[in-house]
Amino acid sequence: MLSASGQDRSPSIRAVGRALPPHYASQEQLIAAFRELWATRHFNLERLEDLHRAVQVGGRHLALPLEAYPPLVTFQQRNDAWIRSATELGETVVRQALDAAELTPGEVDHVFFVTVTGIATPSIDARLANRVRFREDFKRTPLFGLGCVAGAAGVARAADYLRGFPEHTALVIAVELCSLTLQREDLSIPNIIASGLFGDGAACAVLRGAAAPGARGPRVVASRSVFYPDTERIMGWDVVDTGFKVVLSAKVPGLVKDHIRGNVDGFLAQHGLKREDIRHWVAHTGGPKVLEAFEEALELGPSTLERSWASLREVGNLSSASVLFVLGETLESVRARPGEWGVMMAMGPGFGAEMVLLRW
Amino acid sequence: MAERELEVMTEIHRIVTEELEWKGAVEPSQDLIRDLQLDSLGLTVLAVGLENRFRIRLSEEDAQGVRTVGDLAKLVAQRVAAPVEPQPEEALP
Incomplete structure (x- = not known):
């Protein structure tokens, strides 16, 4: 930007x-x-x-x-x-x-x-x-x-x-x-x-920041938040006397399937991009059904979310830390070339999504 | 409808209204997915509730023939009448 x-x-x-x-x-x-x-x-x-x-x-x-x-x-x-x-x-x-x-x-x-x-x-x-x-x-x-x-x-x-x-x-x-x-x-x-x-x-x-010395690593070109109205009971906590009681609906994968494609396509279009232009996908490891929903909705190839799947299998869903684990793995294990694009995406209580456009 | 099926119907009604927050009627002819709008989690909650109440086990194979509330009530009533042999650890209190 x-x-x-x-x-x-x-x-x-x-x-x-x-x-x-x-x-x-x-x-x-x-x-x-x-x-x-x-x-x-x-x-x-x-x-x-x-x-x-x-x-x-x-x-x-x-x-x-x-x-x-x-x-x-x-x-x-x-x-x-x-x-x-x-x-x-x-x-x-x-x-x-x-x-x-x-x-x-x-x-x-x-x-x-x-x-x-x-x-x-x-x-x-x-x-x-x-x-x-x-x-x-x-x-x-x-x-x-x-x-x-x-x-x-x-x-x-x-x-x-x-x-x-x-x-x-x-x-x-x-x-x-x-x-x-x-x-x-x-x-x-x-x-x-x-x-x-x-x-x-x-x-x-x-x-x-862009003016800090010694810049390296992918740049955060843009981001976009998406809020899904009237989905408060999809995920969250009920705060009870003993702590945080989980609210978890089976509708989460369905929400991903229904929305993420339009959200991602709209976000990318703002920057003159299409899904085919994205080389690196960094997806939150919500669970098997959420990852499958990402793959299906975004028409991703079988190994595209490999690092997310591996992280899920090895350590489970680490909530907010999960997508950063996948990002870290991507930074360290992928030989990205200058100019390649990436998208980091996650969803969470609200219900809502956040997409981050990266460029190496 | 046999007495046992009526008992199962009462329990299905309790689970879908109390645990799954369903606001409408619950009738034997209703389709579990289309009419009661049960997703995979809702179906699991319903199955677990019935297993706990009637001390039975329902399997994936059982689910093949179940489409409506009435189908489920009949299956559970049959299973109560002819229970599957428990595994050794299930005999523990």
Whole structure:
């Protein structure tokens, strides 16, 4: 995108750090752990096991060891554990991302912190500042509630900011510890599916304005948000005494099928592009049906979303961090040539979507 | 309609109105997908609810012959009358 003076003001994505918590549990270990709990309400446990296997996730990295979860009963206990783990994982991922970008904490001007799995005041970005020592004049924008779309939306909002401050550097930190939101006593089918799909992880994208020295990586040429009216109950939380109770509708893949093609085509057309011009697709790993819906609606080839599928199978849906994991994999594993186009896309509670146009 | 089928109909009505927030009528002739607008998640919630209430197991094969509310009530009533042999672990309390 050109400024009035004709200069390209598109910021670039210099690096994406990713971190997973240390406690890995395979899907079969998790099923075994849940089985006794399910049996207190449900008769056909094989059906529930099949639901867990149907999400095609091989296992999850958990913030805590499996045995540490049952004693967490109250919202306070869960959220306190979330603050501790989120701060630790956040620090890891910020240091990793800055190292990869060959930058120091003192060079960071603005931190966008996104999450939907815990709450903290001061927000986690402030706690990170005390650990990694950002400058005292660094700006903070904590964003809560965008859910799975927040990784893409966070990059889009950081890019908006960097167009206004092209000499600045911004971080987009996504920390999601879905395991600490799990309501064990909620034995509803949506919660059982969610407990099979969502995992824990953190990612940090480093973005630099067009006038910052040493630009490298794909540029964020443009972004577009899409809000779908009257879809509040498609996905989200009901906040209850014990924390966040999941709202998850089976209509999500249908919404993707109905809307994403028109959304993407319209967005690309604004920039004189068509789907065939896009070389790199970076899709949120919503789940098997969501990825299939992306592939069908956008007529993508069988290996186009390979990195999203791999991430889903390896670590599950990490909410806002997922699309940044796929973005990081794309940056590091793809030999993109200058001039190639990419689209990053995610959807989340609202219901809504965010599309980000990238150019290498 | 046999007594058992009526009992199943009552449970289907409870699940679709209470758990799936269906506001309209629930009649045996209604198509589960077209009329009650059940998606894959809704069908699973309905199946699990019936399995729990009547202590039966419904399979993918069972679903092949089920289109309407009445079909489902008849299937569940038959399964209650002639249950599938439980797996060893299902015999546990």
